[in-house]
Each structure stands twice: as structure tokens, then as C-alpha cells.
Amino acid sequence: MEKKWWHSSVVYQIYPRSFQDSNGDGVGDIQGIIQRLDYLADLGIDAIWLSPVYQSPNDDNGYDISDYQAISSEFGTMDDMEELINEANKLNIRIVMDLVVNHTSDEHAWFIESSKSKDNDYRDYYIWRDAQNNDVPNELKSIFSGSAWELDEQTNQYYLHLYSKKQPDLNWENPKVRNEIWEMMNFWLDKGIGGFRMDVIDLIGKVPDELITGNGPMLHTYLQEMHQETFGKLDVLTVGETWGVTTEDAKLYSASERNELSMVFQFEHISLDEQPGKPKWDTQPLDFIKLKQVFTKWQLALDGDGWNSLFWNNHDIPRIVSSWGNDSPQYRRVSAKMFATFLHFLKGTPYIYQGEEIGLTNTPISSIDEANDIESLNMYKERLNEGYNKKDIIQSINKKGRDNARRPIPWDDSLNGGFTTGTPWLALNPNYKELNVKEDRQNKESIFNYYKELIRLRKEHDLIVWGSYKELLPNDPQLFVYERSYQDETWLIIINFYEKATIYKNQDQKVDTIIISNYSDSGKNLEQLSLRPFESVVYKLD
Known part of the structure; x- marks a missing residue:
């Protein structure tokens, strides 16, 4: 496999509406992002996945585009966009644009x-x-x-319209549509962007008359044509959002010799708390053994034959530290660091969603009046009509609703967390006085600094990027343990996924050094290692 810059990179997703407002209108904007580039450079990330800033009536918060080659006035101007690309490039940060071409706005x-x-x-x-x-x-x-x-x-x-009725699906069978899209993509590539994140790209090959939506028969033909007509000759990152993808499908998307995409987003792990065959709102307890099986399957299946993205959070997914971890004051920091350790030592390209690097939490609501997201609002109406209890519907929204991830970033403990001097488009989490960027970075147990160290390690150690993967203790109900090996060096990653303390029993391993741990005094004796709540340790073995 030819080595590319994105193999060893870490990508940071910005949801611009909620990142930083520069002009007091309550909506984050491009100039706000420019103001925070030094923060991202300090974190050490290599690319920004920028959620849509195109012209849009905002039926689906920008994922309904009315003009692909214009910037929404609430975010700024094309001059601002070009400034962002240029200023980020100066810091060796590439801008990866969100490509939403399954559908447009009905106002396009x-x-x-x-x-x-x-x-x-x-x-x-x-x-x-x-x-x-x-x-x-x-x-x-x-x-x-x-x-x-x-x-x-x-x-x-x-x-x-597979989404809102204001998001009509494009007809990809029409070559004129495809040529319009190639022209638009080249418009952005000519501006110096670092690639595309492709929204629900697995749907573009749909055959609606046969009830086929994802992974249609012409999908890969379209992607190969896209590669040839746009980014194929450029050194850019392309990642496809592919909800129903299998490991075999993922190889078709991302194997380098197929000339399609750099990597995929697959969601098998993140859907494990949903009841099979039912809407995401119908949840079930997380099966930890199955979670490990899914991660191991993807680590092994794509080895040498494709490339995967690594993530817990994005703009559609609630905060992992609240969903599957523990966001109490006692355990939030070690829990957030545990999830980071779990993910960042795997093979693939890690993605950090804004606020994840300081352990932001979900924001429960008590009334539908506090919800903003179209998906939650539609589900609420639908389930009320079906006779569901209001309290149960709100509980489902608090667990799986997209507003959880979209609350504005609190930069400090001032009014509105320093996000805006105006009225925020969506209320901040009420805990922002205690949980904000400034507070975390000043704390000696800083989650930000932990992520910074994880990113540094990835850049300095080929073992993390290219090493082989071997899971140990697959049936342990509490520990996720795996080894990464490369050129006669082996690292052992031990994760206690739960609050309960537990013991790791030696597998004939001897410790050379501790690479990183979310406790300052983790043990080095693997004869019988005691692990505290959410403790995660990475050892270099002798």
C-alpha cells in the first residue's frame, strides 16, 4: 500500500454553526474558525472536516444546499472561505469540505x-x-x-426525497448531473482544499423502482468516474459516509488500486445500542463483547486491502462519554480518556469531533420546545400520533438525538461560554461554567493535553499507523486488550471499559515502559495488574 499523508493524520470535525461566532449574531462562522486555528494547531490535527458552509435555507442545518459554489451569508463570504483555506494551509492544516451530492435543497x-x-x-x-x-x-x-x-x-x-421533503434526491443516472457535480468539485479543488467528506455517498447508486437505496449496482462505477474526473490526480483525502457498508464493500470503496476513495466511515460499532431492524430511537443495552468483535473484525478485514476511519462522535451522534461512558464529575475525565485510548491506537485515521477533546457531554431536555433538530422534531410528532408516551419520546431524544452533538462550544466560563456575544442559535449545555476549553486546558488532568499526546504518538510511531493487530481476551466482559506490533516492537493496550475495578492477568508479557495512561500512577507489573474505573494503559513490551 502506497503511504499517504492521511494514513498518519488525525482529522478534526468542525460543525461551523456551533464552533465560534465572530460577529455576535449567535451563529458560528468562518471568521470564528480562523480565530481558533491556533488552538487546533496546538492540538496537533492535520485536517479539518468542515460541515457544510454552502448557501442553504437550513431545513437540515446546511445539508440542504441551494448553491454549491456560494457561501451562506450567516457563515461569511467566499473571501472568508479562501482566507480560511490559506490560513489553515500555513499551519499545515488542510480543509476537507463536506460534499452533499445525494440530494440538494428544493430551493436549488x-x-x-x-x-x-x-x-x-x-x-x-x-x-x-x-x-x-x-x-x-x-x-x-x-x-x-x-x-x-x-x-x-x-x-x-x-x-x-430520502431525507426531508425539502431535500430532493438527484438522479445520478443522468450524465448531465454527474458532469455538473464534477465541475463543482473541481471548483473547490482549484481553491486548494485538502479533499472531501462525502455525505451518504452510498445512496447515489439507488434504484428506487426496485427499492434499492444503499450500495446500488452503479455506485462504484460512479465513484470511479468521480475519481477520474476530479481528485484522482491530486494528493487529497476522500472519505465516504457509508451507513450500511460491510467489510467487503469497504474494500471496494477504499482499496487503492480501485481508484475510488481514501477511506470509509462505517457505523457498525456505533449502532450496537440500537435494536436490529428498528429505528435508532429503539435502543438496547450495549453488548461489550460484540463491540470488541466489531472493532476486531474491521481491524483484520481491511488490513492491507483498504482503509477505515476511527471515530466515536460526529454531528449526528450523541457524545460518547455520556452515551457509553460516565459523565459524572468523578469519572468524566478518565472515562473520556479511556475512549480516546481505545480508539487512537487502532489502525485507521482517527476523527475528533469538536468538543470531544475536552470531554463535552450530552444535554438532556425536558420538553420538545428545547429541541431544534428536524429528525427529532419529526420523530416526536410521528410517535405522538402512534400513541407513544411523551416522556418516553423525550427519553429517546435525550439518548440518540442529534442536538446533543450540536450545542455550541464553550470556550470559557463567560456569558454563553465565549461562543457568542449574542443569543446562541442553540442553547449551550448548562454545565459550560464548569466544563469549557479554558478550564480543561488549565487542569493538570486535561483531556485536551491527553489528546495532544495521542496525536503526537501517532505522528512519531509507525507502529500505530502500520503495525499488525492482535486481540487478547476476546471473551472478557470488561477488558478490551490488544497488541500492535511492527518491526520487532510490540505495544500492549489494556482498556477497562467500565466503572468497576478489575484484574488483568499476565499473558507472559514483560513491560519495558508505559507509553501513556489515563491515571498518573498505573502499575507496571503485569503479573496481576489491578485496573481502576475506566483505567487504560499502553505498554511497550520488553
Whole structure:
């Protein structure tokens, strides 16, 4: 496998609406990001995955784009965007743009034209079907609740929207659509960006008449054409969001000889607290043995044949320290560091979601009036109509709702956490006075400094990037233990996933040194190692 810069990199995701507001309107913006670049450079990250800043009516907070080659006024201007790219490049930080091309906004010029008449030149830019038996064309469902088909009364046909009805799906079978997208991607590549994160890219090969949405038959043909027409000759990072991907699928996406993408986001691990075949709101206790099995499967299956992303959090996923860890004052720091250790010594490219590096927590709500996200609002209405109890619906939103990840970043303990001088678009977590960037960085047990050290280790040790993986104790109900080996050197990673103390019994290993630990006084004797709540230690073996 040819070595690329992104193999040893760490990527930081910014949700710009919630990162830093520079002008007091309550919405984070591009100039706010520029103001915080030194913070990110200090952390040591190599690239920023920037959630959409394009022109948008914000039905889905920017993932409904009305103009791919314009910046939303609430975020700034194209001059601001070019300044961000240039200033980040000076710090050796690349900007990875969010590419949302499964769908557009219904306010995009293409869709406005497409909906004018059945013979409009843009009609086939989208997916239109006649009614069947005076009803929707088929039973495809929207991920945001209800039918995936919406009737356009002007032309008396239905259009497909796998998300909001204001997010009509593009027709990738139309070569004109693909050429428009290649032109747009090259527009951004010419500005010097470092690549693309591709939103729900596994859906672009859909065959709606056959009820096929993910991983359709033409998907990889489209991606290979994309590679050839846009980024293929450039040294950039491309990552596809692929919810239903298998390890075999992932090799098709990311094996270098196939000329598609650098890597995939796969979500098998993050969905383990959801009941199979049911919406994400219907949860079940996390099966820790299965969690280890999933990570081990992906570590082994892609070894030499593809590349994976490593993550716990993003703008769609609640805070891991609250979901599967312990966010109490007593254990939040060691718990957050445990999750970091668990992930950052695996093979793959780690992603840090803004605030993860200081251990931000979920923000429970008590009323639907406190929710902002369209997915949660739609689910609430749907389940009320189905007879669910209000309290149970709110409990589901608190556990799985996307607003948890989207609360503004608290930079200090001043009004609104230093995020804005105005009224925040979404309220901060009330704990921001105690839990903020300034407080964490001043604390001798700083989570920020722990992440900084993890990033340094990855850059300095090829073992983390290229070493082989071997899991030990796969059936232990509490410990995740694995070895990474490279060129006659072996590191042992021991993770206590739970609050309960436990014992690790020696597997005939001798310690050379402790590489990193989330306790300052971890033991070096592996004869019978006592592990405290959430303790995680990385040893270099003798």
C-alpha cells in the first residue's frame, strides 16, 4: 500500500454553526474558525472536516444546499472561505469540505427548474414518478420519517426525497448531473482544499423502482468516474459516509488500486445500542463483547486491502462519554480518556469531533420546545400520533438525538461560554461554567493535553499507523486488550471499559515502559495488574 499523508493524520470535525461566532449574531462562522486555528494547531490535527458552509435555507442545518459554489451569508463570504483555506494551509492544516451530492435543497436552481414542467431541461436532474393506484409510487420511507415520495401538484408527479421533503434526491443516472457535480468539485479543488467528506455517498447508486437505496449496482462505477474526473490526480483525502457498508464493500470503496476513495466511515460499532431492524430511537443495552468483535473484525478485514476511519462522535451522534461512558464529575475525565485510548491506537485515521477533546457531554431536555433538530422534531410528532408516551419520546431524544452533538462550544466560563456575544442559535449545555476549553486546558488532568499526546504518538510511531493487530481476551466482559506490533516492537493496550475495578492477568508479557495512561500512577507489573474505573494503559513490551 502506497503511504499517504492521511494514513498518519488525525482529522478534526468542525460543525461551523456551533464552533465560534465572530460577529455576535449567535451563529458560528468562518471568521470564528480562523480565530481558533491556533488552538487546533496546538492540538496537533492535520485536517479539518468542515460541515457544510454552502448557501442553504437550513431545513437540515446546511445539508440542504441551494448553491454549491456560494457561501451562506450567516457563515461569511467566499473571501472568508479562501482566507480560511490559506490560513489553515500555513499551519499545515488542510480543509476537507463536506460534499452533499445525494440530494440538494428544493430551493436549488436545478430543482426550481425541474419542477416547472415534465419537459423542462432539468426535469431528469431529479427522480420523478407517477402515482400508483392514486398513492405514492412505492413504499420507500424517508430517513426523517414518513414516505420518501412527495407530490408536486404543479406537474402531478412525485419526487423522491430520502431525507426531508425539502431535500430532493438527484438522479445520478443522468450524465448531465454527474458532469455538473464534477465541475463543482473541481471548483473547490482549484481553491486548494485538502479533499472531501462525502455525505451518504452510498445512496447515489439507488434504484428506487426496485427499492434499492444503499450500495446500488452503479455506485462504484460512479465513484470511479468521480475519481477520474476530479481528485484522482491530486494528493487529497476522500472519505465516504457509508451507513450500511460491510467489510467487503469497504474494500471496494477504499482499496487503492480501485481508484475510488481514501477511506470509509462505517457505523457498525456505533449502532450496537440500537435494536436490529428498528429505528435508532429503539435502543438496547450495549453488548461489550460484540463491540470488541466489531472493532476486531474491521481491524483484520481491511488490513492491507483498504482503509477505515476511527471515530466515536460526529454531528449526528450523541457524545460518547455520556452515551457509553460516565459523565459524572468523578469519572468524566478518565472515562473520556479511556475512549480516546481505545480508539487512537487502532489502525485507521482517527476523527475528533469538536468538543470531544475536552470531554463535552450530552444535554438532556425536558420538553420538545428545547429541541431544534428536524429528525427529532419529526420523530416526536410521528410517535405522538402512534400513541407513544411523551416522556418516553423525550427519553429517546435525550439518548440518540442529534442536538446533543450540536450545542455550541464553550470556550470559557463567560456569558454563553465565549461562543457568542449574542443569543446562541442553540442553547449551550448548562454545565459550560464548569466544563469549557479554558478550564480543561488549565487542569493538570486535561483531556485536551491527553489528546495532544495521542496525536503526537501517532505522528512519531509507525507502529500505530502500520503495525499488525492482535486481540487478547476476546471473551472478557470488561477488558478490551490488544497488541500492535511492527518491526520487532510490540505495544500492549489494556482498556477497562467500565466503572468497576478489575484484574488483568499476565499473558507472559514483560513491560519495558508505559507509553501513556489515563491515571498518573498505573502499575507496571503485569503479573496481576489491578485496573481502576475506566483505567487504560499502553505498554511497550520488553
